[in-house]
Amino acid sequence: MMGFIFSVLLLSGIAAGLALILVISEKVIQNYGSCKITLNKGKKELTVEGGKPLLTTLKEQKIFLPSACGGRGTCGVCKCRVLEGAGTLLPTETPYMNDKERKEGIRLACQVKVRNDMEIEIPAFLFAIQQYQAKLAAVEDLTYDMKRFRFELLEPDRMDFIAGQYVQITCPAYKKGVDEVSRAYSIASDPQDNHFVELIVRRVPNGICTTWMFDYLKAGQSVQLTGPYGEFRMSDAQAPMIFIAGGSGMAPFVSILHQMRHAGSTRKADYFFGGNSVRDLCLGQQMAEFEKAIPSFKFNPVVARPQPEDNWSGQAGLVTEAVKRQYSDLSGHEGYLCGSPGMIDASIKVLVGLGMPQDKVYYDKFA
Amino acid sequence: MKQSPQDKNLERMLRSGRLVAGGFLGTDSRSLDEIIAEDAAVLHRLGYSVSDVAARMQDLRDLARPALGTWIQADEELEVKSEDYKGIIVCPWPHEGRYEKRITTAQRLDTGQSISWSDLNIHLIRDHGFFEGRGAFFRIEPEELIKVIFKG
Amino acid sequence: MILLAANTSSIGSEVWMAVVTCFAAIFTQNILLSYFLGMCSFISVSREVKTAVGLGAAVVFVMTATTILNWMAYWWVLVPLNLEFYKYILFIIIIAAFVQLIEMIIDRYSPALYQNLGIFLPLITVNCAILGAVLWMVIREYSLIVTVGFGFGSGVGWMMAIVAMAGIRQRIDESKIPAGLRGPGITLIIAGIMALAFVGFTGVLQ
Numbered sequence: 001m002m003g004f005i006f007s008v009l010l011l012s013g014i015a016a017g018l019a020l021i022l023v024i025s026e027k028v029i030q031n032y033g034s035c036k037i038t039l040n041k042g043k044k045e046l047t048v049e050g051g052k053p054l055l056t057t058l059k060e061q062k063i064f065l066p067s068a069c070g071g072r073g074t075c076g077v078c079k080c081r082v083l084e085g086a087g088t089l090l091p092t093e094t095p096y097m098n099d100k101e102r103k104e105g106i107r108l109a110c111q112v113k114v115r116n117d118m119e120i121e122i123p124a125f126l127f128a129i130q131q132y133q134a135k136l137a138a139v140e141d142l143t144y145d146m147k148r149f150r151f152e153l154l155e156p157d158r159m160d161f162i163a164g165q166y167v168q169i170t171c172p173a174y175k176k177g178v179d180e181v182s183r184a185y186s187i188a189s190d191p192q193d194n195h196f197v198e199l200i201v202r203r204v205p206n207g208i209c210t211t212w213m214f215d216y217l218k219a220g221q222s223v224q225l226t227g228p229y230g231e232f233r234m235s236d237a238q239a240p241m242i243f244i245a246g247g248s249g250m251a252p253f254v255s256i257l258h259q260m261r262h263a264g265s266t267r268k269a270d271y272f273f274g275g276n277s278v279r280d281l282c283l284g285q286q287m288a289e290f291e292k293a294i295p296s297f298k299f300n301p302v303v304a305r306p307q308p309e310d311n312w313s314g315q316a317g318l319v320t321e322a323v324k325r326q327y328s329d330l331s332g333h334e335g336y337l338c339g340s341p342g343m344i345d346a347s348i349k350v351l352v353g354l355g356m357p358q359d360k361v362y363y364d365k366f367a
Numbered sequence: 368m369k370q371s372p373q374d375k376n377l378e379r380m381l382r383s384g385r386l387v388a389g390g391f392l393g394t395d396s397r398s399l400d401e402i403i404a405e406d407a408a409v410l411h412r413l414g415y416s417v418s419d420v421a422a423r424m425q426d427l428r429d430l431a432r433p434a435l436g437t438w439i440q441a442d443e444e445l446e447v448k449s450e451d452y453k454g455i456i457v458c459p460w461p462h463e464g465r466y467e468k469r470i471t472t473a474q475r476l477d478t479g480q481s482i483s484w485s486d487l488n489i490h491l492i493r494d495h496g497f498f499e500g501r502g503a504f505f506r507i508e509p510e511e512l513i514k515v516i517f518k519g
Numbered sequence: 520m521i522l523l524a525a526n527t528s529s530i531g532s533e534v535w536m537a538v539v540t541c542f543a544a545i546f547t548q549n550i551l552l553s554y555f556l557g558m559c560s561f562i563s564v565s566r567e568v569k570t571a572v573g574l575g576a577a578v579v580f581v582m583t584a585t586t587i588l589n590w591m592a593y594w595w596v597l598v599p600l601n602l603e604f605y606k607y608i609l610f611i612i613i614i615a616a617f618v619q620l621i622e623m624i625i626d627r628y629s630p631a632l633y634q635n636l637g638i639f640l641p642l643i644t645v646n647c648a649i650l651g652a653v654l655w656m657v658i659r660e661y662s663l664i665v666t667v668g669f670g671f672g673s674g675v676g677w678m679m680a681i682v683a684m685a686g687i688r689q690r691i692d693e694s695k696i697p698a699g700l701r702g703p704g705i706t707l708i709i710a711g712i713m714a715l716a717f718v719g720f721t722g723v724l725q
Contacts, residue, residue: 007602014596014609018616025620029627074386074457075465091634095463113630179385183454204452204468206504208388248453276436304437318435340451341467342432371564371574372638400702408698 036117039063040124048114054080055109064129064226065122066168066184071110078109085118125229130156132225136217137196142282145203146248148188149213150196151223158194159228161187163255164364167197167227171209174216183209186338186364187228188251190258197225202248232338232364234259239334239360240268242327244319244347246275249339250283252364256336257290257297268296270326274319274343275303278310300326319343320350331355337363373461374399380459381500391459393502406498409509415517420509421493423516424484428471444518447473456487460495473515482507482515530664537668540661544672546720550648551680552713557648561681562706564642571685575678577639579671581621582652585614586670589653590663610653618644648677684709 032050037057039046046061055071055078058064067078076096082105089097093108134151142148153159159167166186173180189198204210217223234241234256243253253271260267275281280303287299302322306312315322327333335351337344344363351361370378378399381391395402410417431439431449438448449471458464466487474481488505491497499506550556557578564574589610597603618640625637643649652673656666687709696705 007605010600010602011605011608015612018612022616022619026623029623074459074461076463088631090630092461177384177389179383181385202453204454205470206388207452208384211388304435342435342451346433346435371570372642373570404698404701
């Protein structure tokens with residue numbers, strides 16, 4: 001009997017001892033202590049708790065690297081340059097890097113763990129990015145599948161952005177089978193109206209975020225925004241401009257036009273708006289107001305397939321053809337494009353074909 | 368049955384709603400391997416390979432793209448259109464694969480049957496033999512697809 | 520051919536015995552192809568050579584290390600206390616704890632190795648080939664040095680079999696296999712044929 005009790009105790013003792021070793025070593029081994037992250041050669045220094053991926057660590061420190069997949073290492077968007085302290089490239093990162101990036105030390109922030117002091121480099125504009133609590137103030141139908149959302153910024157209560165930039169909106173897990181994601185939309189509001197942000201959104205079939213915004217989001221509901229991101233903006237030159245955009249690609253131009261109106265700009269701007277049918281056209285009245293306020297601005301809606309019952313008297317055909325009809329030499333112009341990759345690729349071809357230098361074509365591809 | 372850690376991650380990713388609403392497997396309770404094998408068997412019976420099907424889908428998309436979202440005639444009995452939406456979608460498999468949200472729709476003029484697919488679908492079919500699970504939004508039934516995109 | 524760890528006097532002949540046992544464990548008594556242990560992961564994780572190499576390397580390491588650890592636990596703790604009947608429980612606990620510990624250490628100190636090898640560790644905690652090798656080492660009463668050779672050899676044998684299988688499966692991937700035999704079905708048949716081939720090694724080591 002004693003032998004039996006002894007043997008049970010011995011075995012339990014061994015098991016408990018091993019468990020204790022595991023617990024202690026977990027405390028010792030998994031403890032990375034505090035690490036120092038130096039950003040952009042000393043522009044900023046952060047002291048953080050080690051052990052988490054760089055992307056999340058930076059997010060906790062209010063530095064928001066853009067990421068489309070939410071840290072799963074599938075989108076390759078959160079690339080940043082790590083000068084020191086990242087260790088060797090991981091197998092999960094190699095598919096996303098070309099040789100040049102490998103040499104420069106580009107890494108995926110979501111895969112690199114903070115294990116020791118690090119030195120990294122990120123684009124300067126990311127420092128200005130903040131997280132905003134906002135609430136939906138108003139929704140307006142623009143077409144059958146487009147809406148304009150107006151958000152009131154609560155905390156912080158103002159965003160200073162340059163016309164043409166975009167924000168990311170966090171879409172919560174609003175129903176079963178949907179996880180939290182974030183999506184980017186260009187700001188479509190007046191930069192001086194800085195307590196509010198407006199977005200123009202077109203419904204994506206089965207889209208996670210647009211379905212939420214269209215069907216679930218109600219006025220007064222609070223949302224989370226980060227921004228402003230992006231380098232798309234009007235140049236400082238005085239060259240005449242061609243804008244080409246269809247659908248929700250309108251957003252940055254609405255903002256740019258507000259900015260031109262405030263500045264009393266006399267810079268020539270010709271806006272070609274492309275739609276498949278008359279029902280895709282929108283914001284005609286606001287454009288007419290801009291034409292009145294900015295004499296050098298002209299709005300040209302172009303409809304690809306007008307139906308007889310539409311009584312369409314404006315331009316017909318593809319938007320690129322309309323540009324070709326109106327201009328024969330664009331060597332002194334600048335081009336600004338926003339929209340689907342197909343539209344942008346076709347437009348670049350036409351603009352460059354008409355003599356516009358490639359580096360004077362600025363675009364914001366839907367991505 | 369045991370799965371390798373990579374396969375486990377992949378299946379978790381496909382079932383989750385992190386990349387597409389409802390996930391890639393929909394309400395399908397079959398495993399990924401079973402879904403792929405059963406669809407391959409259907410294609411095999413009909414005498415097509417995944418590369419035939421994917422190539423045809425890609426050709427139709429390329430044909431429709433310059434029309435920027437309007438219908439265009441592919442042959443005397445088939446018309447197609449290809450619409451772009453804002454955003455990119457990534458392939459759930461662990462490699463770099465970013466696809467624009469572009470949806471191509473093909474419609475038979477004789478039967479009125481139509482079917483839609485995204486650029487990601489083409490990649491999933493060509494490179495992974497994956498037509499998505501039943502109940503997924505972009506599930507493509509190989510039999511119906513073949514009826515629409517191939518003549519006769 | 521059975522090698523018993525007789526109380527050989529010189530270290531030299533012990534080492535020689537270990538080498539022979541190692542080769543025997545790889546070829547003539549391959550733990551997978553002769554004894555069909557560790558079949559589950561063998562069938563399900565043999566689709567790609569790269570993955571198979573990772574899993575195989577993890578098995579080699581864990582098998583070598585745990586046979587040694589368990590040898591010590593058995594001969595130095597259980598046998599003196601006459602508690603040999605506890606060996607199954609103790610062996611499993613030791614294997615699990617060891618694998619956990621190693622996983623933590625690799626994750627901490629070598630992220631690249633962790634991605635290649637560490638992620639397979641949880642998978643082999645419950646691999647019966649590991650426990651099988653440990654039990655064999657006890658039943659055959661190997662000495663410590665021979666145990667090292669046996670553990671390592673068994674691991675290498677298992678790795679060789681799974682890598683070979685992955686190579687074959689990658690090649691037959693495009694072949695037209697009857698629907699009912701796809702996946703595990705054809706893999707089992709191939710494993711059987713491979714096992715037949717390994718029978719050919721019988722008698723090589725005398």
